[in-house]
Amino acid sequence: xxxxxxxxxxxxxxxxxxxxxxxxxxxxxxxxxxxxxxxxxxxxxxxxxxxxxxxxxxxxxxxxxxxxxxxxxxxxxxxxxxxxxxxxxxxxxxxxxxxxxxxxxxxxxxxxxxxxxxxxxxxxxxxxxxxxxxxxxxxxxxxxxxxxxxxxxxxxxxxxxxxxxxxxxxxxxxxxxxxxxxxxxxxxxxxxxxxxxxxxxxxxxxxxxxxxxxxxxxxxxxxxxxxxxxxxxxxxxxxxxxxxxxxxxxxxxxxxxxxxxxxxxxxxxxxxxxxxxxxxxxxxx
Numbered sequence: 001x002x003x004x005x006x007x008x009x010x011x012x013x014x015x016x017x018x019x020x021x022x023x024x025x026x027x028x029x030x031x032x033x034x035x036x037x038x039x040x041x042x043x044x045x046x047x048x049x050x051x052x053x054x055x056x057x058x059x060x061x062x063x064x065x066x067x068x069x070x071x072x073x074x075x076x077x078x079x080x081x082x083x084x085x086x087x088x089x090x091x092x093x094x095x096x097x098x099x100x101x102x103x104x105x106x107x108x109x110x111x112x113x114x115x116x117x118x119x120x121x122x123x124x125x126x127x128x129x130x131x132x133x134x135x136x137x138x139x140x141x142x143x144x145x146x147x148x149x150x151x152x153x154x155x156x157x158x159x160x161x162x163x164x165x166x167x168x169x170x171x172x173x174x175x176x177x178x179x180x181x182x183x184x185x186x187x188x189x190x191x192x193x194x195x196x197x198x199x200x201x202x203x204x205x206x207x208x209x210x211x212x213x214x215x216x217x218x219x220x221x222x223x224x225x226x227x228x229x230x231x232x233x234x235x236x237x238x239x240x241x242x243x244x245x246x247x248x249x250x251x252x253x254x255x256x257x258x259x260x261x262x263x264x265x266x267x268x269x270x271x272x273x274x275x276x277x278x279x280x281x282x283x284x285x
Contacts (some may be wrong), residue, residue: 037075040067044075045084048096050162055093113238113245113275114146120271121148121247124264129255134236134247135171138163140194142171142246150251167191167202168225170233171248173209174218178235178244217272218265223253230256232265234272247271 047064048056058076062069076094079085083099114134121132125148132149135142141163166172166187176184188206192199209219213235220232231250238245249264250256256264 040065040071041075041079043067044072044079045096045100052095055088055091055095057091057093061094113236117247117271117275118146118148120274121146124148124249124267124271125150127260127264129251130249130264131251132247132249133162133171134245135164135175136243136245137166137175140167140191141165142169142175145245165225167195167206168221169248170209170219170221170231170250171246173206173221174213174233174235174246174248175244176206177210177213177219178237178246216265217269220258220261220265228253230261232261232268234265234268236272236275 043065044061044067047061056064058069058072061067061076062072065072067075076085076087080087080094080097083097085094085099086097087094117134121134124130124132128150130150131147133144134146135144137143142165144162147162164171166175176187179187188203191206192203195202205224209221212219218232218234220230222230229250230253231248233246233248233250236245236247237243247268249261249268
C-alpha cells in the first residue's frame with residue numbers, strides 16, 4: 001500500500017475557487033465589460049482537441065469556432081507571436097505551443113489533492129483495462145487534471161487534459177452529485193438548454209445516478225457517451241468554497257464486466273474516504 005502523503009498546508013484562502021464562468025459563446029455582446037477579442041482568442045485555443053492528429057488551418061479553426069476566417073487569421077498570428085500556438089513551416093497550419101502550459105500549471109499547483117490522490121489512483125489502475133482519472137469542470141465538460149493508466153491499455157479520453165461531457169459520463173454525473181443544491185440546479189439548467197430535445201432522456205439518467213450516489217457512494221455509466229467505454233465514478237468535495245472534483249475508473253466495455261465496475265466503485269468509495277483522512281478535510285457526504 002502506498003505511503004499516506006503528508007497533510008497539506010494549503011490555506012483555505014488559496015484554495016478558494018471562483019464561480020464557473022459562462023461560456024464565451026454566450027458572453028460576446030452580452031456584457032459591455034467583456035473584451036470580445038480576448039474571448040475570441042480563447043475560443044480559438046479551445047478549438048484544439050486532444051485527439052487532433054495534425055495541425056489545424058485557419059479554415060478548420062473558423063469552422064470549429066464559428067468565427068470569420070479573416071478574424072481567425074489575425075488571432076492565430078497573434079497567438080503564435082505570444083507563444084500560445086506554433087505554426088507548421090510547410091502547411092502553415094497551427095498547433096498548441098508550450099505557452100498554454102503556464103496558466104494551466106499555475107491552476108494545477110493550487111490543487112494539492114492531485115498529489116495526494118495519485119498513489120491511490122495507481123492502486124486502482126493495476127487492473128488491466130482501467131484508466132483512473134481525477135477531473136474538474138470546464139464549461140459543460142469534465143477535464144482530467146490527473147490520470148493513471150494501466151500499462152496494458154491503449155489510452156483513451158481519460159488521459160490528462162482529456163475532456164468528457166458532464167451529461168453523458170459517470171465522472172460528470174458524480175460531479176453533479178457533489179455540488180451544493182443551488183449550484184447543481186444552475187448547471188442542470190445549462191445542460192437542459194444545451195441538450196434541448198435529448199434532455200427528456202438525459203435528465204432522468206442524471207437524476208437516477210445522483211440518487212444512486214446518495215445511496216451507494218458511486219454511480220456506473222455504461223457506454224452512454226461512447227458505446228465502447230464504460231465507467232464508474234465518485235464525487236470529491238474538497239472544501240466548502242465550491243471546489244468539486246470527481247474521480248472515475250473506466251475503460252473498454254469489453255474488458256470491464258458489471259461485477260468489476262461494482263468492485264471498482266467500492267474501491268473508489270474507499271479511496272475517497274482515504275483522501276479525506278489524508279488531506280485532513282471533511283468531504284461532504
